[in-house]
Structures are given as C-alpha cells and as structure tokens.
Amino acid sequence: xxxxxxxxxxxxxxxxxxxxxxxxxxxxxxxxxxxxxxxxxxx
Numbered sequence: 001x002x003x004x005x006x007x008x009x010x011x012x013x014x015x016x017x018x019x020x021x022x023x024x025x026x027x028x029x030x031x032x033x034x035x036x037x038x039x040x041x042x043x
Contacts, residue, residue: 014020021027034041
C-alpha cells in the first residue's frame, strides 16, 4: 500500500514559519524562548 502523506513546504511554513510566529503574541513568546535556549531562528 502507498502512504498517504503529501509533504508541502509552503503549507508547513505558513503554520510553523518564522513570519507566521512573529504575527501572533504567543508566537513571539515561542521565538523568545527558543532564542533564550540558543536555537537558531530565522536566517
């Protein structure tokens, strides 16, 4: 049987991308937390 997962980069980045996160209050917190932890965010 074939798997039914179709990966789409555009769809994914629209939900979990940097710009999407920046638009919301909670998303900004996420970015802040991840930066504090030393994660690479954005470019």
